[in-house]
Amino acid sequence: MTAYRRIGRALLRTALQAIPTILVIIVLDFFLLQLAPGDAADVMAGEAGSATEETVAALRSRFGLDLPILHRLFAYLDNLAHFSLGFSPRYNMPVAELIGQRLPGTLLLMLVALAIAVVLGLALGSIMAVFAGKLPDRIISVLSLLFYSIPGFWIGLMLIVLFSVKLGWLPSGGSGTIGSDLTGLHAVLDQLRYMILPATSLALFYVAIYARLTRAAMLEVKSQDYVRTAAAKGLSPFTITTRHILRNALLPVTTMAGMHLGGMLGGAVVVETVYSWPGLGRLAFEAVMGRDFTVLLGILLLSSLVVIAANAVVDLLHAWLDPRIGVR
Known part of the structure; x- marks a missing residue:
């Protein structure tokens, strides 16, 4: 058996072993997250400041948050089977696009x-x-x-204090200069400056x-x-x-x-x-x-x-x- 065939078989075996592992991870993560208090409708209502019980109920109904937990699990698995990660109620856009x-x-x-x-x-x-x-x-x-x-987080804060506040060598946050129209090598170097401290x-x-x-x-x-x-x-x-x-x-x-x-x-x-x-x-x-x-x-x-x-x-x-x- 050639080396390429051995590598191909190894990758196929890894993929087959990964399927049940991923399913277990999805189910465990889903049930563990349900233990957290509140949901997206509660947070959105709280941020609105004047939401009524009818509004919260409408939000839950719109995003399927009022369904039994098993129904929501099967709906999520059905989305995954159709190569969809679902819809984000907070960002009002598909999760795959957001990620x-x-x-x-x-x-x-x-x-x-x-x-x-x-x-x-x-x-x-x-x-x-x-x-x-x-x-x-x-x-x-x-x-x-x-x-x-x-x-x-403490190391990150100390690096900001030293290299951004005291020395002024590097930016303290963000991923690029706001409003800049840099392209090519200059854009790459600009992003690298912002990446040094977090990396x-x-x-x-x-x-x-x-x-x-x-x-x-x-x-x-x-x-x-x-x-x-x-x-x-x-x-x-x-x-x-x-x-x-x-x-x-x-x-x-x-x-x-x-x-x-x-x-x-x-x-x-x-x-x-x-x-x-x-x-x-x-x-x-x-x-x-x-x-x-x-x-x-x-x-x-x-x-x-x-x-x-x-x-x-x-x-x-x-x-x-x-x-x-x-x-x-």
Whole structure:
């Protein structure tokens, strides 16, 4: 069997396993959200300030919020079967269209944050492993512990105070200069300026994890026989570290990165709220505050699909990093 056929079978198996998993997630999320007090009609009536009981009842009837819970569940599953995520009563538009507007911003933020976390984590972890037990290892270990322990919103606020308020180097929020007509490279650079602080705030927590994980994995690989054989052949320490130690130490790091890709959406809720970044995280926060559970269900479903897709990519990446694993 060729490698391409093995990869195709692995992807097909992952897709078949994902179907019951996603169904369970949808049903659990649906029933758990029903435990929250109030609904979108209550919030909309409260914001109107002068809504009557008849108006609230009409809103519930219009959006199907007065139906029994099982009827609403089956209606939602029927929408999914027809490739529809439903309709948002608060935003008065289809959920798929609403998520489509916010998805690019969140994906870009998550990918940039993950890239920063992986690159910095590997670099710092490699330094810690090379200087294990020495001063650089201890300093980076303390910094990693701080990044891991400090809440993300506090880091975000401190970065705003330092780089926006005190130094004035970077903007404190938003995704681009308001009213600008920049195009091409200038538009990309403008967006990058607005992305540096939120992406860094989101990445620092994961930098600490990847640095510690890389250090532990490299120290374990360093004691293997093939590393000593490479040293006996006269290979330089840099070649041994990059080609033999670091490459094999990438396996646990890539596994965690795949798991964190979907989990980053939870951190994006805080970061996007602090920096007013127009993405799914901020949309999820607004949906919770507005009791717009249809939107929230769509976001949760999307995050589940991202986790499953990321795990499939990680499996293929493992097969490439270590051919002994294979794709069965």
